Amino acid sequence: MALRFAVEAREAIREHLAALFASEPATPEQTEETHGGSAVLEPISPEEASPGPFPLPTSLSQTRRDDLAADNAARHDWIAEEGRPQREVHGTYQRTADLRISTTDPDATPMRLKGGGTHLGYHTHYVVDGGRSRIILSVLVVPGEVNDNQPILDLIWRILFRWRLRPRQVTGDMMYGTIEIIKALEDAHIRAYIPVAERGQRAGYYGLAQFTYDAFHDQFTCPQGHILRPAYRLEGSQEVQYRADAAICNACPVKSACTESNRGRHVHHPFLADYLDRVKAYEAIFAYQKALNKRKVWVEPLFGEGKQWHGMRRFRLRRLWRVNCEALVIASGQNLKRLLQKRGWGRRPFPSEAVAMALPLASPIEKPPTNRSKTIHRRKVAVAEMISLGLNNRQSYAYILCFSLNSHFMTIFLILSSSPISLLPSFLLYQIEMGNFLAHPFS
Known part of the structure; x- marks a missing residue:
């Protein structure tokens, strides 16, 4: 005699294995055993011997394209909107910036100061590489009314596709510890090293941490052992409300430490x-604590550096798109400082983006003025470049070509010739403007 459930379980396992391996072809060893030691092999076609790669879908269906287009049109893209907020009114909530606007800078909105009061301003967002160089990967400036956690996902997705990065973790402060951000990062297989605030915590009352959740029965247990069962499903806030029996709570000896409601x-x-x-379980990992400590000493000083040395404390331009341009210039300067610190301040490599073109023979050369003041002369510097002529005896002669350089851009003229008889010069114009290297042809 055997137990019924054991026999039925064995039969179910046999049927499952038979159905699972029924479609597999017999191996040569099995065929050889079946035919008494004489293997019978069928010829294999070249297509079966070397099958091609599995065809992957190269394009989406039209239905899927329409769905993605509708989703993209409905969502607010902070990068495409250049930091402009989405001014939609939900219910009775109304922003101060919806009623009042600055006549000097309409894009600047009131922001709270640490010492109290409000001031018109902007928020600058940096996405920084976690390495020693602390390279700024993305910059975005938004009005002061925008919360810090709203544009972070668009910034992260942009650097993933723009720089082809595959980060293992993202570190931020408690402001970024929302469910939407954490879910998006975890679904992308990126660990969210972000502190999570305690939910349901009120001064003088039991917090949610004192209650035990039973996932199997879907109920909470209070510190006194009483049960809280699901009462309402709040779709707006994406939460479920659990409530205890009012009669039990009113008779509880520690009600004053738990709630003041009679319900x-x-x-x-x-x-x-x-x-x-x-994410809260990450707090016990050493890498989590190390990442938060690195953020304090590696990322936060970049904002202090920008405010102290690069004018980020008060932007010089107005309107949001101009302020974004200024923030990009500041971030580019900070990155260049770290690049030069890594490579040194010695000889620079020759720019590969330069464009060479023919220079007319009768090209007038503007001589630098000599009657300027010393202050203007410091801003507009005369730069010398070399004209080399390759002669038969391989001698070279250098000629000085001077031009002016103002405080915003630098232009370098380089005339090259290798023929001793005819001067067929080539012209090279290389412009460096606001920290960006741009190549321009000249005629």
Whole structure:
């Protein structure tokens, strides 16, 4: 005699294995055993011997394209909008910037200061590489009314595709610890090393951490052992409200430390609480603590450097798109400082982006003025370049060509010739403007 469930389980396993391996062809060893030691092999076609690569879909269906287009049109892209917020009114909520606007800079909105009060301004967002060089990967300036956590996902997705990066982790402060950001990062297989605020915490009352959640029965247990069951499903905030029996709470001896309501204690549990629990479990990992400590000493000083040395404390331009340009210039300067610190301040490599073109023989050369003041002369510097003539005896002669350089751009003229009889010069114009290297032809 045997137990019925054991026999039925064995039969179910046999049927499952038979159905699983029924479609597999017999191996040569099995064929040889079947035919008494004489293997019968069928000829294999060249296509079966070397099958081609598995065809992958190269394009989406029209239905999928329409769905993606509708989703992209509905969402607010902070990069495409250049930091402009989406001014939609939800319910009775109304922003101060919706009613009041600055006549000097309409894009600047009131922002709270640490010492109290408000001031018109902007918020600058940096996405910084976690290495020793601390390279700034992306910059975005938004009005002061925009929360810090709103444009972060668009900035992260942009650097992933723009620089082809595959980060293992993203580190931020508690401001970025929202469910939407954490879910998006974890779904992209990126660890979110972000502190998560305690939910349901009120001064003088039990917080949510004192309640135990039973996922199997979908209920909470209070510190006194009473049960809180699901009461409401809040679709707007994506939470489920759990409430205890009012009669039990009113008779509880520690009610004053739990709630002041006569309808019983209630707590809220998010729909996606598993993501928050996963991120909170990272706090026990050494890499999590190391990442937060590195952020304090490697990332935050970049903002102090920009404010102290590069004028980020008060932008010189107005309107949002101009302020974004100024922030990009500041970030480019900070990156160039780290590049020069890494490579040294010695000889620079010759620019590969230069464009050479023919120079007319009768090209007038503007001589630098000699009657300028010393201050203007410091801003407009005379630069000497070399004209080399390759002669038969391989001698070379250098000629000085002077031109002016103002405070915004630098232009370098380089005339080259290798023929001793005819001077067929080539012209090279290389312009460096605001930290960006641009090549321009000249005629």
